[in-house]
Amino acid sequence: MNEFVIKYKWKIVGTVLGAIAGYAYYYFIGCNSGTCPIQSNWHTSTLYGGLIGYVFVNSPKKEKPGEEQDKA
Incomplete structure (x- = not known):
């Protein structure tokens, strides 16, 4: 459970804040x-x-010019 929260923390935070704003x-x-x-x-x-x-x-x-995105 802890790994799940760490992995998806920004998605969870965005969803909860959006739900609060919607209400x-x-x-x-x-x-x-x-x-x-x-x-x-x-x-x-x-x-x-x-x-x-x-x-x-x-x-x-968006990528900044000259930066490469990691494809790992």
């Missing part, structure tokens, strides 16, 4: 009428925020 968006901004599919329900807002956090952390990094 905060629902709580403070949300949609009261119920017609907004993501904002009207805290479940979907939190899951969507977690997904965005995961994608943001795993976005590809």
Whole structure:
């Protein structure tokens, strides 16, 4: 379990922070009428925020000119 957490720590952190941000968006901004599919329900807002956090952390990094990427 400890190896798993160490290996995927940034993915876990990004997902948790995104989920917190998604819930905060629902709580403070949300949609009261119920017609907004993501904002009207805290479940979907939190899951969507977690997904965005995961994608943001795993976005590809640009190489600087002259640097080679390790292919190990």
